[in-house]
Every structure is written in C-alpha cells, then in structure tokens.
Amino acid sequence: MEVREFDSPAKNTWCLGCGNFNILAVVKQVMAELVESGDVKSEQIVISSGIGCHGKISDYIKVNSFYCLHGRVVPPLMGMKVGNQRLKVIGFAGDGDAYDEGVSHLIHTARRNLDATFIVHDNQVFALTTSQVTPTTPIGFKTKSVPKGSFESPLNPLHLMLACGATFVARGFTGDIPHLRSLILQAVRHRGFAFIDVLQHCPSFNPTLEKFKPKVYDLNKEGHNVEDFAAALEKAKEWNDRIPIGIFYQVKKEIYEKQLLGDRLLAEEKPLPSVQSVLQEFM
Amino acid sequence: MEVREFDSPAKNTWCLGCGNFNILAVVKQVMAELVESGDVKSEQIVISSGIGCHGKISDYIKVNSFYCLHGRVVPPLMGMKVGNQRLKVIGFAGDGDAYDEGVSHLIHTARRNLDATFIVHDNQVFALTTSQVTPTTPIGFKTKSVPKGSFESPLNPLHLMLACGATFVARGFTGDIPHLRSLILQAVRHRGFAFIDVLQHCPSFNPTLEKFKPKVYDLNKEGHNVEDFAAALEKAKEWNDRIPIGIFYQVKKEIYEKQLLGDRLLAEEKPLPSVQSVLQEFM
Amino acid sequence: MQDISFLIGGEAGDGVMRTAELLGKAFNRLGLYSFVINDYPSLIRGGHNFCKVRASNHQVWSHLEAVELVAALNQDTISRHENELTKDGLVLFDSDKASYKGSYKAYPIPLSSMVKEVGGIPIMRNSAMIGAIAHLYGIPLEPVNEILTWAYGKRAEKNITLAKMGFDHAKQNFDPILKLEPVKRDPTPFISGVEAVSLGAVKAGMKVYIGYPMTPSTRILSFMGTHQDELGIAVIHPENEIGVANMALGVAYGGARCMVGTAGGGFALMQEAFSMAGQSEIPAVFVVGQRPAPAVGVPTYTAQADLRFVLHVGHGEFPRIVVAPGDPEEAFVKGGEAMNLAWRYQVPVVVLVDKHLLESYMSIAIDERKVNVEPSSVAESWDGEYKRYKFTDSGVSPMVFPGTLGAVVKVSSYEHDEHGYAIETPEGVTNMLQKRLRKMEGIIEDLKKRETVKIHGDPKAENLVVAWGSTKGAALDAMQLIDKPLKFLQVMYLSPFPTWDVEDHLKQAKDIVCVEVNMTGQLRSLIREQTGHYIEKAILKNDGRPFDPVGLSGKLKEAFGWK
Amino acid sequence: MQDISFLIGGEAGDGVMRTAELLGKAFNRLGLYSFVINDYPSLIRGGHNFCKVRASNHQVWSHLEAVELVAALNQDTISRHENELTKDGLVLFDSDKASYKGSYKAYPIPLSSMVKEVGGIPIMRNSAMIGAIAHLYGIPLEPVNEILTWAYGKRAEKNITLAKMGFDHAKQNFDPILKLEPVKRDPTPFISGVEAVSLGAVKAGMKVYIGYPMTPSTRILSFMGTHQDELGIAVIHPENEIGVANMALGVAYGGARCMVGTAGGGFALMQEAFSMAGQSEIPAVFVVGQRPAPAVGVPTYTAQADLRFVLHVGHGEFPRIVVAPGDPEEAFVKGGEAMNLAWRYQVPVVVLVDKHLLESYMSIAIDERKVNVEPSSVAESWDGEYKRYKFTDSGVSPMVFPGTLGAVVKVSSYEHDEHGYAIETPEGVTNMLQKRLRKMEGIIEDLKKRETVKIHGDPKAENLVVAWGSTKGAALDAMQLIDKPLKFLQVMYLSPFPTWDVEDHLKQAKDIVCVEVNMTGQLRSLIREQTGHYIEKAILKNDGRPFDPVGLSGKLKEAFGWK
Ligand SMILES: Cc1ncc(C[n+]2csc(CCOP(=O)(O)OP(=O)(O)O)c2C)c(N)n1
Ligand SMILES: Cc1ncc(C[n+]2csc(CCOP(=O)(O)OP(=O)(O)O)c2C)c(N)n1
Ligand code: SF4
Ligand code: SF4
Ligand SMILES: [Mg+2]
Numbered sequence A, B: 001m002e003v004r005e006f007d008s009p010a011k012n013t014w015c016l017g018c019g020n021f022n023i024l025a026v027v028k029q030v031m032a033e034l035v036e037s038g039d040v041k042s043e044q045i046v047i048s049s050g051i052g053c054h055g056k057i058s059d060y061i062k063v064n065s066f067y068c069l070h071g072r073v074v075p076p077l078m079g080m081k082v083g084n085q086r087l088k089v090i091g092f093a094g095d096g097d098a099y100d101e102g103v104s105h106l107i108h109t110a111r112r113n114l115d116a117t118f119i120v121h122d123n124q125v126f127a128l129t130t131s132q133v134t135p136t137t138p139i140g141f142k143t144k145s146v147p148k149g150s151f152e153s154p155l156n157p158l159h160l161m162l163a164c165g166a167t168f169v170a171r172g173f174t175g176d177i178p179h180l181r182s183l184i185l186q187a188v189r190h191r192g193f194a195f196i197d198v199l200q201h202c203p204s205f206n207p208t209l210e211k212f213k214p215k216v217y218d219l220n221k222e223g224h225n226v227e228d229f230a231a232a233l234e235k236a237k238e239w240n241d242r243i244p245i246g247i248f249y250q251v252k253k254e255i256y257e258k259q260l261l262g263d264r265l266l267a268e269e270k271p272l273p274s275v276q277s278v279l280q281e282f283m
Numbered sequence C, D: 001m002q003d004i005s006f007l008i009g010g011e012a013g014d015g016v017m018r019t020a021e022l023l024g025k026a027f028n029r030l031g032l033y034s035f036v037i038n039d040y041p042s043l044i045r046g047g048h049n050f051c052k053v054r055a056s057n058h059q060v061w062s063h064l065e066a067v068e069l070v071a072a073l074n075q076d077t078i079s080r081h082e083n084e085l086t087k088d089g090l091v092l093f094d095s096d097k098a099s100y101k102g103s104y105k106a107y108p109i110p111l112s113s114m115v116k117e118v119g120g121i122p123i124m125r126n127s128a129m130i131g132a133i134a135h136l137y138g139i140p141l142e143p144v145n146e147i148l149t150w151a152y153g154k155r156a157e158k159n160i161t162l163a164k165m166g167f168d169h170a171k172q173n174f175d176p177i178l179k180l181e182p183v184k185r186d187p188t189p190f191i192s193g194v195e196a197v198s199l200g201a202v203k204a205g206m207k208v209y210i211g212y213p214m215t216p217s218t219r220i221l222s223f224m225g226t227h228q229d230e231l232g233i234a235v236i237h238p239e240n241e242i243g244v245a246n247m248a249l250g251v252a253y254g255g256a257r258c259m260v261g262t263a264g265g266g267f268a269l270m271q272e273a274f275s276m277a278g279q280s281e282i283p284a285v286f287v288v289g290q291r292p293a294p295a296v297g298v299p300t301y302t303a304q305a306d307l308r309f310v311l312h313v314g315h316g317e318f319p320r321i322v323v324a325p326g327d328p329e330e331a332f333v334k335g336g337e338a339m340n341l342a343w344r345y346q347v348p349v350v351v352l353v354d355k356h357l358l359e360s361y362m363s364i365a366i367d368e369r370k371v372n373v374e375p376s377s378v379a380e381s382w383d384g385e386y387k388r389y390k391f392t393d394s395g396v397s398p399m400v401f402p403g404t405l406g407a408v409v410k411v412s413s414y415e416h417d418e419h420g421y422a423i424e425t426p427e428g429v430t431n432m433l434q435k436r437l438r439k440m441e442g443i444i445e446d447l448k449k450r451e452t453v454k455i456h457g458d459p460k461a462e463n464l465v466v467a468w469g470s471t472k473g474a475a476l477d478a479m480q481l482i483d484k485p486l487k488f489l490q491v492m493y494l495s496p497f498p499t500w501d502v503e504d505h506l507k508q509a510k511d512i513v514c515v516e517v518n519m520t521g522q523l524r525s526l527i528r529e530q531t532g533h534y535i536e537k538a539i540l541k542n543d544g545r546p547f548d549p550v551g552l553s554g555k556l557k558e559a560f561g562w563k
C-alpha cells in the first residue's frame, strides 16, 4: 500500500512549519507499513481525533475516522472496539483535549488496557482557540486570560499515565521524525493501551522546536529498561537540560475487550431470535 | 467549642457499623478542636460532599455546607475559596464520586494546590446505588452489572495524587479512629491541597474491616520520610499483607488562591463604581 | 369483581420489596392480575420501605392508595400507614416487634419467634408473613410454596416451613378477608418497565448496553448485567455519563446496536453527545428515567417533569424522536421501536420513562412478535466512492461500518460534506442541515403507520382526558370509577408530535383535562405549541408520587363538573 | 445620506480584522456610525478571512452584503468577493500579490513593495491599505495617524509612513469614491457585544468571571483577562465546562457575584449544574454564545438555533430567566440586568447571544448609568435560627454567606427543608418546589417594570415583523429600505415570556412575519406555545451568516405581498 493512498482531498489549513505536519506524515507512513506488512487491512484502521488544530488530522487522512467532540477521543474508541474487536484504532488528541476536557476517559481507559493507540499533540497550549493555557503549559506562559503569566504547576502526563496503569508510555517529538515514526509504529503494534505524548511544535503560539531540540535525547539508546516501572517514573520526572523521548515503560497485560467479550464480534452477530426464555422467568 | 454543637437535627440513615460514622465523629472532633484552638471560627468552616452514602455527611454536621452534585465536590470548594479566601473548606467524596464522575476536578485542583482538604470515603463500591464497581473496586468483586466479577485493574488513588502534585497525600482507615483523627487534623491544618483516601468499611456491600485491620500499619511510625517523593511512590504501591496508612507525602508550596488574588477578599469588596475608563478605550 | 389492596412495610433491608414482588407473582400465577408499587428512600438500611400490592380478577393498571390491610414488619409501618386503611381495615404485624391499639382490627402474629423457632434469620419473617397473608386472601399454600422454591431454590425449605407456620397461625386466629378466586386465563408475565424495555431493545437487535448507575435506571444495568449471557449482550459501566454516551456512539459506528440508560441528571451530562449523535447521524437510544428534580432532587421517587427538557436536549437543530410508553408492554414495544427507528433514520431516540413505570411490577401480556429487527439503513453496496452523508431525497444516507472493504467511513462533529469532511460555506452548511432535517418527514410518515397515541374508554365521549407515560395506569383505573362517558387520549410519541393523531380528538372534545406528574403542565404546553389548542383544565402534581386512581377519579369528576 | 460599505480580505494572519476594526474606529471618531462584521474559518493561519466595514452619517445597525469596494491583500479575496460588488464597484489590491482583469475597475497598489521600501514586516501592508482607503473615502491622514498611534504606540512610526505612502499612491492614481463628511455628535464607543456584556456584568457587581474557551465566547475570557486589573475582577479558566459551572456556584455561595461564558456545546455540559443552581437557589449568570450546531458545527459562524435548547436546560422544574439582547448597548444593559435579577431572585439567568452580536463592532451609545448594583436578596439580619430556604410569600429566602456569625448556611442538591436538610415526604417536596416556582410571579412583576420587548418603526403599522437577538440589526436596517408602514417587535425576554408586552401587538397586527437565524422557527413556536398565536409567515435560515438588510428587505416585501 502506498502512503499517498491515504492522502485526503481536504485542504490542509495548519500553519506553515506546524509540528502537526510531521505527525500526519509519520502516521500515514505507519499505516501504509501496517497494511503492507499484513498486520491489518486498511479498511480496518480507524482514527479518531478531538477538537483543536490536531483534530483536523481526521480530515487529512483518507481512512475511517471519527471526528469527536472536544475531549472525547477515548470513549468512541472504546465503543468501536467493543462493537468490532478487529478494528485497529488510533486516537489523536490535543493537550487541552486529553488532559483538560477529557482526562477522565483517558485515565480509566488506560487502566482498562483497551487495545488502542493514543497520541497527544502536546503543544502546551489551546491552539485553535488562539492560545490559552492547558494542563501542560509551563509556568509564566502569558495569554490573554492570564496576562501576567500562568502560575499553575503543569501536569506531568507521563507520570499520570504510569500512575494509571497504561501498558505503553512514551514521549515523541515532532522535531525528530524518524524517531517519531518508529515510536508510533511500536505503539500501534503494542497490544494494549499505548500512550504517546508528542512534544508538538506550534510556531504560531508556542514555538518550542529550537528550545527542545538541543535537550531532547532518546532514552532507549541510553540503556533505559522499559520494564522497570521505577526507572520509568524517574525518567518521567526528568525535564531540565535534558528531555527524554522514547518508550518509558512497556508491559504485557490482557486487553479490555478480550476480557469483556472473549472472541465475540458483536457487529457481526445475529440478533437474538427470541427473548421468550427470559420473559418466562416473569411468569 | 463543644463537639455536640455540630450535631445536626437530621436523622442518620447510615447502616449499623458503617465506617462513615467514624469519619463523622472524627470530623466533628477536629472541627471543635480547630475552633477551640482559635485556628478558625466555626462560621468560617464549610464542608461539601458528593452524592452517595458519604454525601449525607453534609446533613449530619451542623455547619455551613454545600451538598453537591455527584462528582462535583471540588469545583464549588474552589469557587468559594475564590469568593472568600478566609473560609476553611473540607470536601467529602465517595470513591465513585471522586475517581469516576469527578476525577478531572480532583486532578487539576491538586495540581493548583487549592488550600482545601479532600477526604475520600473509599469503600471501593458505589454504595448508595446498591453496589456497583468503582475505580478502586478490587478485581473479582461481583456485582449485578459484572456478575462474573470485575476485571478492571483498580486505580491507585495515592499514586494518582502524587502524580498530580498534591502537597499532602495520606491514607486513613475507619478501623483506626485515633489515627484518623490525627490525620484529618493535620490535613486540615496543612496549607494547600490535602488529600486523604480513607479505607471505609461498608458492612452492607464491602465489609473490609476485618480484612484490612491486621494488615494496616502506620507508616509514619516506621521512619517514613514524608518529604521523600520517591519513597512516597514506593509506599503508595504497597498493598499486600501490609497496607500503610498515614501521611505518605507532604510538601510546602504556594497556594492557588494567593497566587490568583493576593490578599483580596472578593466577597467583601465593593462593586466597581464605574466602567467609564474602560468604555473610553472604545471611543 | 374481586380487587384487593394491601401494604407491606418495614425497614430498608427487611426484604419488603422482595416479599411484595413474590406475592404479586403468586397472584399472577393464580391467574389474577396484580400490581406492585414500591416506595423507599435513598438509603441502604433502616429507612422506611413499603410496597402496595393490588390483585384483581380483571386487569389492573395501577396500585390503590387505600388498602384493606397493613402488613407491618415494624412499628413504624403501622404508625405511618394506619391512616391509609379502608373502613374495615386490618393491621397484621409482627407482635414481637410492634403492638397496635388503634381503631382498626389488630392481627398480631409472632413472626420473629417463629423465625427463632426454626433457627432462621430475621429476613425470613417475610415468609411467615406471606403465609399469613395467603390465609387472609384464601390462597392455598401450594402456589406460595412454589414461588418460595422458585425464589430460594435449595434454601427454600425453612421459608416453606415458616410460610406454613404463618398460614396456620393466621388460620387459627384471624378471619380471612375474602377468598380470592383463581382465574383461568393465558399466563402473562408479572414484570416491570425495567425488564420490558430491556427485552424490547434486545429483541430489536441491541448488543451492547452502557450505563452509569442512577436511580431509577440502575436496575436496567442490573438486569442487563445479570442476564447478559442469555441475552447475548455486552454490558459496560464506564467512568461517567459523558463516557457512556460517547462510547455508545462508538459502538454504533462500529456496527453494533447499543442502548444507554440514565436519569435526568445523567442525561443532562449526555447532552453534548446527544447533539453529536444528531450531527454525525449515528443511531443511539437513550432510556431516560424521570425522578423529581432539579439536581439530585428526590432520587428514589417518580415524576414526569423532564418532558420539555428531553424534547429540546442538545444544542442545534436536528431530528430526534421521543417516545413515552405507559406500561411495561408499551415499554417492550416502544423500546424495540426506538431501536429500529434509530437505525432506520440514524437519529438519537429517547425512551422517556419514570421511576413508577420502571420499578412497578404488573401482570401484563407481552407478545414478543410485536418487536423484530426491522430493515435499517445499512447498505450492502453503493455506487462510486462511498459517501457516509450522501444526499438523498429522504435525507437518510446508506450506512456502512469500518471494516467494509472499499469504504472509507468518516463521521464528524463538524458540519461536513457528503464524505464527512468539515465545511463552512453557507450553501454547504444549508444543504447538510436540510438533509438532516428532511429525515423528519420520513419519520413522520413512518410514525403514521405506527401507534403514536392510544384511545381508551369511550371513543365517542365528549369529555377527554389527556395524559402520557406512566400516568396511563392511574388514568385507566380512575375511569373505571367514573360512570360517565369518558375518552382518554394517551400520547406516546412526543417528538415528532403526532398532530395527525391528536388534533381531531382535541377538536371533537367538549371539555378536556390534562393530567401530569409535573407542576408546569408540560404536555399541555407542548400541545398548545404544536396544535394551538390550549387545554384549560389540568390536574398537576409533582411530589414524587404517582397518581392514585381513586384520588384522580375524584379530581376528574370535579374538573368535569360531575360533583 | 452617506452610507459606505467595503470589504477587506486576506489570509488568516494577514491582520484583516485588526485593520477593519481600526478603520471602523477611525470612522467612529470622525462622528460617523460604523459597523464591522468579521468572517473567518476555524483555523489559525492561511484560511480566508474578511471583514465588511460600513459607515454612515446616520446610525447603522448592521453590515451590508453588497460592497462598493473590495480591498484585497491576496488574489483569493478578489475571486471570492468580486461578485459582491455593486455596479460601479472597485477592486483595490496588493499588486505585488494579486492581479485583476475582471469587469470592475481595478485599483492596483504595490503594498508589499512599499513595506519592503520602509523595511517593515508583511503585516504592515495593512497600514498602506488603510492609507489608500482613507483617500478613497476622502478622509485626511490625521485621524488615521491618530488611530495608528493609539493601536501601535511607539511602534506606530513605520505604519504611519506606510499609511502616507498608501494615501499618496491612491491620490495619484485613483479617483475617490466619495468624500465622507464628518458628523458632529456626542462620541459613542465603537464596541462589540463581548465588551459590552462584560462591562454590564461588572457594573452590576461581577467579581469573578469563569470560562473555558469556546468560540464565540472565548473573547469574553480574553477581554476579562486583559482588563482584570482595571475591572477589579478575578478570571479563571479551569479544566472544563462542568468545572466552570460548579465553580461558579461555589463563588456565589461564597458571596461574590460571578458570570460564566460558553457556547452551545459547552452549555450542554453545564446543564446539570444549571439544574443545581435552580435547586440550590444560587444566583448564576451564563452567557451563551450561539453558533451553528449540532455538535461542533461551524464554530466561527453565527446562529440563533439554541433558543429552545436554552429555554429548557436542566432537568426538573424551576424558574429561570433567559434574556437575548440585540446589540451591544442591550448587551450592556441586559448583562447587568441578568446579574441583578440572578441575585434578587436567586435563580440561574442566561444571556443568550450569538457570534454576530458578540464579535461585530458598531458605533453605539452606552450609558453606564443604566446599570447599577440593585438591591439583592442578601440579608443583614434574621429572626431565630437562620434558614437558607425559609418559606416566604415571594418564594425568595433571605441569603447570607458562610462566614456570617450565627448563621449555618446549608445548600443542597437534594430536595430539602427550610434549613437545607434533605427531605422526601410528599408535602415537604411540594412545599419547597412551590416555594421555588413562586418566585416566577415576582420575576414577572419585576419584568413588567423593565423593558422586555422593544417596538421599532411605526407603532401603528398593521404589518408586524417579529425577531429577537442580533437579527435586530438587519431588521432595523431592512425597514429603512421599505417604504411602507411597518412595526418591528423585538422580543428580549424569552423566559419568563412577556405575554403582557407581546400579545397586543400580535392581536393588532394584520400580517406578521417572524425572522430568525434558525430553520425550525423557534421564537415562532414559543409564541404559539405562550400565546396560542400562530405566526404563519417566517423568514428562516441557518447557514452561519446573519441576515443582510437588503436581502431581508426583499424577503419582507415578498412576505407582506409588496412586490
Ligand atoms: C465542549 C467544548 N468546549 C470548548 C471547545 C472549544 N475548543 C475548541 S479547540 C479547543 C482547545 C484545543 O486545544 P488542544 O486540545 O490542546 O488542541 P490544539 O488546538 O492545541 O491542537 C477548545 C477549548 C469545544 N469545541 N468544545
Ligand atoms: C450525575 C449522576 N450520576 C449518577 C448518580 C447516581 N449516584 C448516586 S450515588 C452514586 C454512587 C456513589 O458512589 P460513591 O461515590 O462511591 O459513594 P458511596 O455511596 O459509596 O458513599 C451514583 C452513581 C447521580 N446522583 N448523579
Ligand atoms: S496554531 Fe499552532 S498547532 Fe495550530 S496549526 Fe498553527 S502552528 Fe499548528
Ligand atoms: S451501604 Fe455501606 S457505605 Fe452506605 S451506609 Fe451502608 S454500610 Fe455505609
Ligand atoms: Mg494543544
């Protein structure tokens, strides 16, 4: 399968140089590779996205998509997997989307270990609504609603996901495309809830590319043991001159839908022909 | 101030032997002590509670109260502190309340370090709706909605709160009243967001008293350093033959309302007499 | 005509509801028609619970407020309910726990001692009480024992012994009230709205039920959960109602029929997702159980005060269907219809019920052939590139699911073009909005072939009662008590509003009274909005309790000037 | 009469809106009446943005769809808007970026080169464009320079140079369109609904604003945020709308006046808290900005399709007030009134606005004396034990805040007694429900003394136009274009519905047309529900765009049979 078969007719309206382009490019490559390698058929892939600049990715890939309400990327993913376990689902959310409006779904779906990939376009800002603070906005960041600078301590999404039992916890960076590509591919191949917080460059409101580039390093090249939970926590806290990217933690665990359904494929099951036996109980 | 001045005329309808009685008793003592010691005046105390068995505590203490919607204990607390910084506010939530319906508020208010105490009556079950699973229900627990037993990995509330930056993270146990009393007193005196997950015995649906009693120990008596974040995380994971209770973590940090308002007391401020100067900008 | 009515009361945890249901079931098996209403506060133990049980040799639709017997497991029950007794009323009570010195006849029975005697546990007092009640109504022990065996299986033995002890004690000490005559009739279930609406949905193809517990819909979750294997469904209880509703959209997008259940407060949280169902044209069925509100309100009681709220949920304009069944049989049929309509027209559908309908049990015939999986708008094939939102005359676009070879299925919360890509042009917006609104025409034509209202009583009567939902029961029974010609228009579909079925009745009527369990006359306002017809007379209340037929008949007579 | 209308267009990020606003402001300072509407898609850079600017020597209430000048920063603007030009229309464009060979007169101007010449940045093209436009409308450079200095402060210099270059180039090459005559009049602000509603609330005592960003209410958050110090308020942007609404209840409970702002989708999430405000009787003001829905819809455009949704938000029955201002002055007054009413009657109040009202700027007089902090229901003292929900004739209970010596202030989401303790008895429930509903009577009496509707045009005319909200502007301007007697009833209060002010006009009218930016005729249905009067004629649309006065006047004439 060619990458360009995923090209959509929708006009792309992201700003020049936006990190979302890199995520988009990489995701299309990953999908092509998945199809090519026989992991999945293209019609079985479903993406879902929130509302925000990131969300437009649903329009920018010609593949099944569920363009959600703001903050609600996760529940439809869970629903569609319950309806049809065979689907390969990938969610894209903004940091506002994932950590503000929709954080309850994220927490619990991680805990349940739904077999889904969840990619956060973390530009540390509500971009589409023209710049307001999100849970990952750094202290001091100025916006119209906080003209003197944000004073709320940011959330650490990796730590949050580790605390909630996600079975694949990673960080990507739009400034390192090959790394991001390999990361997303691994996430999508992970059986269980795979979470990637992607440091996403937003030239218009939070141009972090040059700031993060010199700091970022691949922790998987430095002998980090992805099965060591404590080490993962330790690494998740690192945010100074060095910013680790890569897989922080990965573990095997039975997935939600198998536990709920076994091998049943509800979307293809015939309706129950009669409820008489249950009605009988009430006689 | 006498404890019984907090007695309310409402008829108590908790089941015999319910752990909520112990929380209620202890909280009234703590309030009396706070007033007695001059920390706060009784009219400045406000409690707030969610919907569930626990929530009835709002009716059972004769003190200012905000009996919330299910899951919404935290936002009104934040609102009232913004309106009047001088209030001493204590929230009571159920595990369903705090970790399911309302978890987004909890996470972010912990991060902001609102000066509030938040006590979770964690009976690992939706009690008032006659027993369904919550995020802390253990695997295998059977209810009508999951007759074969719950299979979702429970959430670790202490770890969650540590990950979100709460400045006081503790666990109490309704089977150890003196300890609970001292814990709540310390929480209420903590300046910042003080979180206590209380293992609450529910004789009707989840009678854990005898199960937990032999396992529970006070980690503060075993040389635990409450300022050591890593140690706190480690202890938060302990849940086997031994279950630690006490303060896991405590740290000093500026509180939200001070950063937002300085010393302003909005409820008592006069209205702005004129908006002419701002209107002038539009001339 | 035989028509009995009694009350059983005790503390929460005493097993009152179970007992009442078992008795109702026993009467039902005898061929009588029974009705059981429960009344309990929002707590687990210790508060006062009671049930009213009615049984008759003709169909009954409601409980009666007045009872001829108060069966009390505790003192509290007597003091609370003595005043509900009819003139020759009796007080049957556990003489180990309570005493009675009032003006009604006292029937003391040492239930607790009996339990002690057989080495049972306190909850078994109920079985002895059942035995005593059986005697009072002239029922032999066999059917009672059958029910106890059905209920307690292997553990039934002591209960059977106790039933006999209660029966014998009563026989020796108390005069029977009457001898109930068993009736020969086709057996019907003794069932509540909870089970009926659930089974209707399943019969219409439901594969997934999602709910976050909230009275009065919690029992749907419980019923679906305990019967998930027999029904071949998956049951999910997720983190909150917002998750529930958005998940349900995912299930349907994935290709499986799904229903969710909640109450007013939970439904308030689902509004954005409801609007999303409208925008994305994903079939979704919401069972909304009313209870007194606003906010948490009076959680374990009943109301019909969310009609307007439900009719207008969700921002923006899009077709939605709202149907309000009035009894378990209608809950079964309309529950199934809701699912079928959702999938044929790709719209959100609300099944609007209330605590009284959901939790009260009654004998009622349910013909499962009335509900089947009807043809939906799922496509087998299509021309050219697949378009999820293809413009069609009907406004309904053929639907396929992800996983379909050759189709890219894009749904969106944004206004979109036929393929599902976001758009903003005035023409594009108008076309898609109108495509969706156009579906209403098809829905209306469809509903014209279904039962949207029911006419009860004398179809030629000039005096008209209008009501909806569970008030049907009290209204039907009240009409039995009025010896004047009376017609009762029961409105089942609220959106789209069936003016075609309603208007003539309004025009023909000389005098109309609208009866609702709300204080603002919501159906009345809807009728005025939809037909211009203003119904001047209304019987309204909103105190958590359903209407009582006797009280209602009095109010109706007064309203019609008949007394 | 002078009445100019032109369009400025470019890419998102080109600074089109700022330019239009500066021009509008410049006209306003000259004593002209200006109106600026913006039109932009939901994206940050690169999409097409444009504004229409209108100015006149008499009050204008709306933009005009047709323009005599298209001022284009890019090629796209020309191709998209050429067709909106009037017969003698002109195309002014950056000749470094675009070319024009069409049938209208071309006014090429090398804006980019000019910017390069002075070493400026691309966004400064606007200043040269402003200079050129000034020439076309016969405006001297002084007022333009003043505005540029006001806008850019110390950084204004290059902009001023560019304005002169643009002006000079235009003067040498283009014939002016006309010479605008400055008008002597009392200065008025040039302001949008965003600022007006904010200032109204502040003037009425608002101390806290809480919002989660959502178009079109995001700008309220921005305005409140940037002006928080001057206004003496605290501004909070929390985790989500559910947090927003519940927090707002906490603020008011704590004793400070609070307002929140959102759009339809966010308001959908606030419904449960809205119902809680009703139950707990906590004053709360919600500004709801409409945009095309359902779901995310068309986020940056306008609509009036959430009327029914807003009227019936929240489960249960409780009094609520809904007011829809039609212009910034009314937004100021009604924003303040909303706050005062909320605090006098302890009810939730919705200020229902839309993108068009919130974001369009116009010259309009605002008299700040019209809004003051009115007496509220806050108590200074009370008899006996304090009762938060004391039964009173008016239904309003004196309110105090925590921290008050001797008062225990208990609020509850449950149905409750006078002290705030949960109750379940039928009498208790009825009494408290009726106490709350009783407040509606006081509210109605109060509103009878306020302006609930406005009558525009000829009060004796037999032909009546009915509209609400921002459609006021187009309706007023359309009436200017119709030379027949016409009356326009603008409905401002939607709940409680001011039948007392509405009914007579409906009865007096011979022919009525209702105009709304929705497809289902929501005000029309409300009027039928509330008065029984069915307005047969309606002019409806819901394509994201407000009505254009010229187009509307044509449709009105048609509807009234005048052409
Ligand atoms: C319920 C709801 N609230 C608010 C909005 C408005 N809104 C649209 S995008 C957005 C923020 C997006 O931020 P983020 O998720 O970080 O995405 P980004 O634009 O940065 O990619 C908000 C608040 C909405 N669409 N729905
Ligand atoms: C929005 C909403 N959803 C659901 C409910 C129903 N409800 C009442 S109590 C409760 C669960 C309470 O569980 P928990 O918070 O653990 O409290 P507990 O009863 O165990 O003390 C639920 C789901 C509600 N009141 N509101
Ligand atoms: S605003 Fe930021 S995130 Fe949005 S498209 Fe532009 S650069 Fe990308
Ligand atoms: S059900 Fe459990 S939590 Fe609720 S009152 Fe009874 S024992 Fe306590
Ligand atoms: Mg973002």
Ligand SMILES: [Mg+2]
Pocket: B052, B094, B095, B096, B121, B122, B123, B124, B125, B126, B127, B134
């Ligand atoms: Mg609990």
